[in-house]
Amino acid sequence: MKAVIMAGGKGTRLRPLTCHTPKPMVPLLNRPCMEYTIDLLKKHGITEIAVTLQYLPDVIRDTFGDGSRYGVSLVYFEEAIPLGTAGSVKNCADFLDERFVVISGDTLTDIDLSAAIRFHEQNNALATLILTRVETPLEFGVVMTDEGGRITRFLEKPSWAEVFSDTVNTGIYVCEPEVLSYIEEEREVDFSKEIFPSFLQAAKPLYGYEASGYWSDIGSLEVYQQAQFDLLDGRVHLEIKAQEIAPRIFLENDVRIDSSVRLEGPVYIGENVHLQAGVAVGAYSILGKNTVISSGTKLSRTIIWENSVIGKKAEITGTTLCRNTRIADCVQLGEGAVIGDQCLIGAKSVVKAGIKIWPNKEVGENATVTTSLIYGAKQTKNLFGTHGIKGIGNVDITPEFVTRLAAAYAYLLQAGDKIALSACAHPFAQLLKHSIMTSLCSSGIDTVDLGIGNSPLIRYGVRSLACKGGIHIYMAEPVDDKEIVIQFIDHAGLPISRDLERKIENAYWQETYIRNLNRLGALQVEHHVQEAYLHALVQQLNVSSIQRQRFHLLIDCEQRFFPTFLAPLLHALGVTVDYSSIQEGIRKKGADLGVRLDKNGEQFVLFTEHGEKLATEQITALQLLACSGQHRRIGLPVSAPIELEHMAQLLQMEVVRTKVSPRSMMEVSSEQRFHPMFDAVYSLMRILSYLASEEKPLSVLLELLPACHMEKKTVFCPWAAKGKVMRRVMEENKGKLLELVDGIKVYDSNGWVLILPDSEDSHVKVISQGATAETAATLASSYARRIAEYQFHEKREIDSL
Incomplete structure (x- = not known):
């Protein structure tokens, strides 16, 4: 049995830690992360190991050599260009002449590899993915298996709406040599994006083994910090190579500690560290070798790499300091700050929480650093939501x-x-x-x-x-x-x-x-797009029929832009308008219909000549009717009622069910210059054109539209519980007809219900359709209650551990 350690990662999200250090070499309790991977392989009898290199390869090669010092044999394969996960393994093909394990050099895990290999053998698998459960699966590949462990579906880095489980791909694989024959040489190829999906499509024996051990992908500064805290807490069943002089207080050799020093475990103190008089080292602090902490300094949850000197009476909380840093007297470093290699922080300076300082920077005395040097402000969540x-x-x-x-x-x-x-x-x-x-x-x-x-x-x-x-x-x-x-x-x-x-x-x-x-961008001002847009829009309408109808509209919209923008269009169509709020009354104004335009021009609400407000489904049905001659293909989200799909088909429109995101719906008919679902003005004009051709008021047309009984609920759900909740929904609805385009859509004899995690808030949306309004409400309430119960049961299970 052989192994491949993937050690080519740059670790861009870990910068400034990885500016001068490859990601597999970042220290965990003063040992390179990759050393723990080597120890794990050796523990399970795997000692012939290939190592793939790309970023700063000599750092890794010089540290580990031929592997003999660690009781293994290491062979290195360097990539001139990025080859992807599968391409990197293919690059080692001459070495991999038997079954092999693929594992990352930048993860911390104690997973039982022997058990996974036995599972692989028992199922005669071509490849077995080792899986684990995580609270937030967004940055990983979600994997679904059947009862026997055969993989049925997986999604790489899904959105919340695609999270069908909290079981993810760890990036650890057991593979037969035959796998290499499916990977092209000297090309960037990825296992999770290309090779494994092709195996799934070809029904090859692709399995997933759900492991129970510890696993952490060291992908962010917060995770890097937490992984070391987990090691100190004993949550990771790997050897800590230091003497435990008191419960959870670990010391390497030749540590000098003044008798007045206070240590609060768990802590880890490296070789040749000197703690001077009055130093207080708080819980979850890790000190690299050859570090000096001067008198009166207080540390808490602080990670310091080797060869650093901390001055007197400094206060450092929750900070990570890289190699060869110099912190002068009376400095304060805030929670989550990161100081790069060979930085100098001047006396009495303050570095605020979350600040990152790039290597080789100097902060002057008495300075207060409130913005990162080179780096921007710390981000705690994705920038983008559903709508930008x-x-x-x-x-x-x-x-x-x-x-x-x-x-x-x-x-x-x-x-x-x-x-x-x-x-x-x-x-x-x-x-x-x-x-x-x-x-x-x-x-x-x-x-x-x-x-x-x-x-x-x-x-x-x-x-x-x-x-x-x-x-x-x-x-x-x-x-x-x-x-x-x-x-x-x-x-x-x-x-x-x-x-x-x-x-x-x-x-x-x-x-x-x-x-x-040397190359500055040019600035062009273009004032004719509005005119061109309106001209192109008019080409899509039956202008003469609208002009004959002489519509009178009440439009409720923002007053700075829309009245001026719409004036030439409405004038050309012979439409008269009152710009005022709907509350002033459609009947009072004698309007044929009322419109409330969204400020951004994408959505709108319609009111009949009697002041009756249309439901969202009724507006969509009208849009389908009005655009049937222009649009032959339309995207409808999975949350839309089935009646709209039938209606579109009767109108000879091809329907594609999509995710609820605007892009997913729009790209179905991307060749169209105007999209009825996301262009309120275009859609409204098409509806006017349809009303004119039918010569019927809006209230009469509504009676011809299909009845749709929908219910929508929003259930609170913490981010950490979303993956678990979705897994429970999948487990409890096993055997039912499911649709997994976006969220989990469950069909039964009474209708359907869609469970859709919110991508921006700690909520789960529940959308249902039933034969009657009561049925839809019952379905939505039932699943909303279950989602709340799933969270309670998960919390109770955790509390009982």
């Missing part, structure tokens, strides 16, 4: 924030790419647009300023002007909440993919920016 980036104006979303955000976006573009920009009429949104424009141009990206607009306009503009993408900023309603939304658009006029969102987030967190005076 949201935050409170001038609090979360500031000019400084959008400047860094735009620079991160520019890093992923090519010099000379053209990006369209627009914003709503609010002055602060316009200010942010100019901040983004400046940042993009300084990064070599050309910009096109579309002025005041909305999302449908910028989508149209991006396509008509052949831009690489676009950014739109608007103040959400109600304006009093001061919430700003930033939307990114791709070259096809669609919301950007989740993959691109992740890349922007990573570039933002890492602040890998490009600034170049």
Whole structure:
């Protein structure tokens, strides 16, 4: 039995720890992370090991040598270009002439590899993925198996709506040599994205073994810190190579401790550390070898790498310090701060919580560091939500924030790419647009300023002007909440993919920016997109029939933009308008229908001539009717009632069931310049055109629409419980007809119910449809109650441990 240790990772999310150190070499209790992997393989009798290298390969090679010092034999395979997980293993093909284990050098685990290998043998598997359960599966691959362990489905880095379980791929595989024959040479190939999905599609024996041991992917600074705390707490069944002089107090050799020093376990103190008089070392502190802690200093939950010197009377809490750092007297370092290699922090300085300081930086005396040096502010969650980036104006979303955000976006573009920009009429949104424009141009990206607009306009503009993408900023309603939304658009006029969102987030967190005076971006101002949009929209309408009908509308909308924007269109169509609130009364105004337009121009609410408000499903049905001649293919979300699908089919429209995200729905008919579900003006004009051709008022048409009985509920669910809840839903509905396009959709004789984790809040949405309103309400209430019970049972199980 042989093994491959994947040790090529850069660990960009761990920077500044990994600026000079490969990710597998970051120390855990003063030992390289990869050393624990070698020990685990050796424990299970695997001593012939290949090591794949790419980033700073000599650091790893020089540390471990041929492996003899660790009781194993190591052979190194270096990649000139990134080959992906499977490509890296293929690069070792000459070495792998028998069954082998693939394992990462940058994870900490005590999983029973022997048990996994036995499971693999018993099932005659081609490949076996070792699985484990985690609280938050978003950064991993979710895997589903049948009762025998055969893999039935998996999703790589899913959204919350795709989390069908809390069981994930650890990246540890048991493979037969035959696996190598399916991997192309000298090409970037990934196991979880390409090889394993192809095995699943071809019905090859692909299995998942659910392990019960400890497993942690050292992928973030917080996880890096927690993994060491877990080692100190004894949660990881791996050897700690130091003497335990008191319960959970570990010392290596030649430690000098003054008699007045106070130690509070658990702590780990490395070789040749010197703790001077009056030092207090609090719980969960780890001190690297050759470190000096001067008198009167207080440490708590602090990780210090080797060869660092801490001055007198410093206070360090929850901070990580890399190699060869110098902290002067009376310095205060805050929770979550990270100080890179060979930094000097001057006397009486304060480094605030969450600040990251890049290697080789110097902070002067009496300085207060409130923003990271090179790095931006610490992020605790994803930037992007379902509809873009949201935050409170001038609090979360500031000019400084959008400047860094735009620079991160520019890093992923090519010099000379053209990006369209627009914003709503609010002055602060316009200010942010100019901040983004400046940042993009300084990064070599050309910009096109579309002025005041909305999302449908910028989508149209991006396509008509052949831009690489676009950014739109608007103040959400109600304006009093001061919430700003930033939307990114791709070259096809669609919301950007989740993959691109992740890349922007990573570039933002890492602040890998490009600034170049040799190539500044050009600025173009384009004032004709509105005119072009309206002209193209009119081409989609039966203008003469609308003109004959002489509609009178009551439109409730924001007053800075829409009245001016709509005036030429409505004038051309012979439509008269009152711009006022719906509350003033449709009948009083003598309107044929009332419309409340969403400020961003994507959604709207309709009211009949009698003032009756249409339900969401009724508006969608009208949109299908009105657009049937123009759209032959339409995307309907899994949350839409089945009657709408039948209706669309009767209208000879091809229906594709999609996720509920706007991009998923829009890309089904991406060739269309206007999308009825996300362009309120276009959709409204199509409905007017349909009403004119039918020569019937809206209230009469409503009676012809199918009846849909829907119920929606929102159930509180902590982030840490979402994966467990979804797993329980899957387990308890085994044998029923399930649809897993987005969330879990359960069908039964009474209708269906969709369980959909919210991607932005600690909630789970429950959407149901039944034959009657009572049936739909009963279904939704039943599942809402179960979701609450699943959380209670999980908590009770944890409390009993």
